[in-house]
Amino acid sequence: MKRRLCLVVTLFARAHARPHASATMQSSILRTPAISLLRRLALPVGVGLLVGLIMAVLDLTLFRSGLPDSMLQMIHDQTITQRLGRFLPMAALDEIIFRLVLVSAAVWILRKFCPADVAWKISIAAIALAYIPLHPAYVQSLGALTPLVVAREIIEHIGAGIVWGILFWKRGLAASMAGHMSAHVPIQLGWALLV
Numbered sequence: 001m002k003r004r005l006c007l008v009v010t011l012f013a014r015a016h017a018r019p020h021a022s023a024t025m026q027s028s029i030l031r032t033p034a035i036s037l038l039r040r041l042a043l044p045v046g047v048g049l050l051v052g053l054i055m056a057v058l059d060l061t062l063f064r065s066g067l068p069d070s071m072l073q074m075i076h077d078q079t080i081t082q083r084l085g086r087f088l089p090m091a092a093l094d095e096i097i098f099r100l101v102l103v104s105a106a107v108w109i110l111r112k113f114c115p116a117d118v119a120w121k122i123s124i125a126a127i128a129l130a131y132i133p134l135h136p137a138y139v140q141s142l143g144a145l146t147p148l149v150v151a152r153e154i155i156e157h158i159g160a161g162i163v164w165g166i167l168f169w170k171r172g173l174a175a176s177m178a179g180h181m182s183a184h185v186p187i188q189l190g191w192a193l194l195v
Contacts, residue, residue, distance in 0.1 A: 128158045
């Protein structure tokens with residue numbers, strides 16, 4: 001009897017709540033996993049698009065004369081969709097390797113010696129600096145390491161690595177992946193203007 005009464009009360013409450021959904025009920029709908037994920041990734045995607053736009057503008061202006069021939073050849077030989085199909089998975093993999101594995105390991109080690117904030121900052125900067133030396137094939141593809149090429153790598157790759165590291169620290173792996181991957185959209189659109 002008690003069970004039936006609870007069921008009736010529950011059904012009655014639901015029947016009357018639906019036509020006049022309360023703010024609590026509406027906000028619980030907005031907390032569904034898909035909506036929540038989209039809300040959490042909006043900022044990282046925006047940051048990524050901004051970083052990519054800055055990189056594209058720098059490549060089209062300041063660094064244009066220093067872009068490696070191998071990059072220009074790739075831009076000429078591949079469509080934007082082919083390049084995105086190449087770079088997006090690589091960006092996701094970079095975030096797993098460099099942020100999830102290497103930054104996390106560095107933070108774990110440094111936490112034994114310094115406060116958490118300091119450990120995160122040192123780890124993010126160190127792994128961003130290590131990014132280029134850990135890609136020897138890419139460094140070889142750059143050709144002669146002129147001051148312009150070195151400046152481009154520092155500003156674009158190390159700078160972006162720090163941004164992705166901060167996103168990882170403050171918002172998690174999905175955020176750093178979303179930021180890094182979304183940056184490639186304006187970069188590839190900008191590169192299309194180089195040909």
